[in-house]
Amino acid sequence: MDDKRNLIAAILLSVAILLGWNFVSAQFFPTPAKPDVTTTVAGANGTPATTPAAQGQPSALPTATAPAAPATQAIRPVEAALAEGNRVPIETPALAGSINLVGARIDDITLTKYRQTIKKDSPPVRLFAPGGTKAAYFASIGWSAQGIAVPNASTVWTATGSKLTPTSPVTLSWANTTGQTFRIEYSIDANYLITAKQTIANSGAAPVSASSFALIDRLGKPTDPHEVDSWTIHVGPTGYLDGKSVFDTDYDDLEEAPNRTVRYNAAGWLGFTDKYWLAAIVPAKGERVTAAISSPSANNYQTLFARDFAQVGPGQQITTTSRIFAGAKEVEVLESYQDKLGITRLSNAIDWGWFEFFAVPIFKLLHWLFLQVGNFGVAIMALTLIIRLLMFPIANRQFSSMAQMRVVQPKMKALQERFKDDKPKMQQELMKLYKDEKINPLAGCLPILIQIPIFYALYKVLMLAIEMRHQPFILWIKDLSAPDPLHILNLFGLLPFTPPSILAIGVMAVILGVTMWLQFRLNPAPADPVQAQVFKIMPWLFMFIMAPFAAGLLLYWITNNILSIAQQQWMYRKFPALKAQAAT
Structure with missing residues (x-):
């Protein structure tokens, strides 16, 4: 009964995230509406109701006698x-x-x-x-x-x-x-x-x-x-x-x-x-x-x-x-x-945001890579590889910690059962166990925390840096700063309609979901059944969530997933206990 309740809770949580994200992303993470936009700045479609009579004359400063205002003009091309x-x-x-x-x-x-x-x-x-x-x-x-x-x-x-x-x-x-x-x-x-x-x-x-x-x-x-x-x-x-x-x-x-x-x-x-x-x-x-x-x-x-x-x-x-x-x-x-x-x-005319100290170096490295390879998509993939190499020691520590946690899991369960009625004593004994076994239970969270500013900085670079605007990658990706233009629901443009943003699933979004699913499959199954169910659904949730984002951002994530899969395979050879736990 508990497993069914947990499963239902995980499904409801996933549906809430899926439906709520469309609103949240529209408010906080806007994306281009079409793959080939950025129209003329002064040629916007909105027509003002009137032309101000004093347009072009100072309205606030200075305070001396203002020049005469021209007569109201009719709107002209x-x-x-x-x-x-x-x-x-x-x-x-x-x-x-x-x-x-x-x-x-x-x-x-x-x-x-x-x-x-x-x-x-x-x-x-x-x-x-x-x-x-x-x-x-x-x-x-x-x-x-x-x-x-x-x-x-x-x-x-x-x-x-x-x-x-x-x-x-x-x-x-x-x-x-x-x-x-x-x-x-x-x-x-x-x-x-x-x-x-x-x-x-x-x-x-x-x-x-x-x-x-x-x-x-x-x-x-x-x-x-x-x-x-x-x-x-x-x-x-x-x-x-x-x-x-x-x-x-x-x-x-x-x-x-x-x-x-x-x-x-x-x-x-x-x-x-x-x-x-x-x-x-x-x-x-x-x-x-x-x-x-x-x-x-x-x-x-x-x-x-x-x-x-x-x-x-x-x-x-x-x-x-x-x-x-x-x-x-x-x-x-x-x-x-x-x-x-x-x-x-x-x-600062470019609003880099909270992580300016991080976004600007990311941009400069990405732009330098582009000048070397001549393709922004390849430059994004090279940037991802560099970031993964810099984070390799941290990921190595993460996998090592995960392996150690799995090895001592029977001892942890024994302590939890022994002191289930004394929570403070249980926490004290667990901390002693971590110290004796030289385990850092938070080591697995560090790479995720580091990825947050990297992801946000890259998001700002792809959305704001004009050097990224209208940059092609390969095949159908003609603009990495815009969403994937090929949508599955309209048969890649063959059907004459544009799906709503929540269902505008492109080819790159599907590749993202598949690579994330493969990555999660290589991870050891969580002990908590709710976490296990959420992890099963998460790749396909992210497929919907990330679909409206710039293709360059999806390319970064896909490349990161592929490199993570390769790194996990290497780590499994180094930590057999982790691989054995994943198999069971």
């Missing part, structure tokens, strides 16, 4: 907005786009090294798009002043230079009617950093008080399911603000904040992060600025930093420097800007 002219092209090895001379906005950026999907004819990822389009997203710099006219979103600038490239800067200029001239000298490197030198020159008869600012304006939230902010992956406003990296502010927080604004007294950088992309504004190194993240109106979000107002006397000028990052969150590029240019904690 990106192509139509770009065809209106008044633009200076941008061309680098990593970027293409243009600067809009109306408003001096950087509002046209595509990332030429990255495609929207895995298809060869897929267009490049668009990061920035002009105002008035579905998901307008751009960077702008400007001035606020007291008593004089300053450039605004409607100002038409004059350009010196025909194209912005790493070897050819471009200068924009505009003058008001009271003797003040404003200049912006744009330069760009070979990656993703644009530098803007802002100069206000006063040729008037009286001093003026002015403040320069930089902002990023974004219309609409990301609509792709894998671009939603979650417990493990931060998407939304971010930065290094008031001495710490900001991961706890999302779009909803801005809408609910007092005055729809969150202010900061110091800023190393701030902007918006997507899963793979970042747009950020950066003041000069060591410069004192104040910053704000705000939602000027519904569905419109802005990050901004501003400098203190300064007096510009007649015949004087003031120059300030702002930097704009617009590109992919490549680890080496972010770290180079952090180390060489002093942009504090820019690499």
Whole structure:
């Protein structure tokens, strides 16, 4: 009767895990919805209800007189907005786009090294798009002043230079009617950093008080399911603000904040992060600025930093420097800007999570292996082998402990029977037995505990590192950062439907279940019948649980299972007592 009760309990527990995991994983471990996603950032499907009238103008800082806001615009296609002219092209090895001379906005950026999907004819990822389009997203710099006219979103600038490239800067200029001239000298490197030198020159008869600012304006939230902010992956406003990296502010927080604004007294950088992309504004190194993240109106979000107002006397000028990052969150590029240019904690734009100290070395080793072998799948398998070799002494101790535990099991049962009515005495005698036999009963748990940060770190690497995005393995696995695209229930795509995520069992998930089942079969049977039943069901539970995860994560687990089976066979030869117990 007890065995049947235990079996029923194990089955109910397994069903609860199976049904509950789908909800838990959706909340805490999101996975890509399709194998070839990551669509254009600025080309999301959601259309805002209205275009904010003041989009592109500072909503929170500075506090001086704000420039006039442009009239409300109708929603236009990106192509139509770009065809209106008044633009200076941008061309680098990593970027293409243009600067809009109306408003001096950087509002046209595509990332030429990255495609929207895995298809060869897929267009490049668009990061920035002009105002008035579905998901307008751009960077702008400007001035606020007291008593004089300053450039605004409607100002038409004059350009010196025909194209912005790493070897050819471009200068924009505009003058008001009271003797003040404003200049912006744009330069760009070979990656993703644009530098803007802002100069206000006063040729008037009286001093003026002015403040320069930089902002990023974004219309609409990301609509792709894998671009939603979650417990493990931060998407939304971010930065290094008031001495710490900001991961706890999302779009909803801005809408609910007092005055729809969150202010900061110091800023190393701030902007918006997507899963793979970042747009950020950066003041000069060591410069004192104040910053704000705000939602000027519904569905419109802005990050901004501003400098203190300064007096510009007649015949004087003031120059300030702002930097704009617009590109992919490549680890080496972010770290180079952090180390060489002093942009504090820019690499934290990648939300590595609790195990950053472990995830970053895992990524760097994995990326180095990829550079050696040329295939990320093979690199993952090599990484798994290295981890297993490093853990071999621990696993050896685990198997040795298991063998010793099986050998002394008759003595343990005798003690448990002898002192069944005196639990403290039983525990005391068991601890004495462990000490006399030199057994560590917790040794078997150590490899499992070590695997937890390894698994989580690899999960973060596969989900966040753009170096993994769209990387193929072999045969049907065209993107290791996405789930297995071949589902058994729709006959590998032959039937015209997509199974629900809880039943989307792919080929790799089945291989995972089989290898885990073989691994468990080699283990000695647990003495507890409930544990024995759970272990029988666990491989097939994990087959369902892991099916929606990235194929690269399944490949790691499958390789780990195969290496564990080989290691167990070797250990059985070394510890015959363990093999004999497994056979019985």
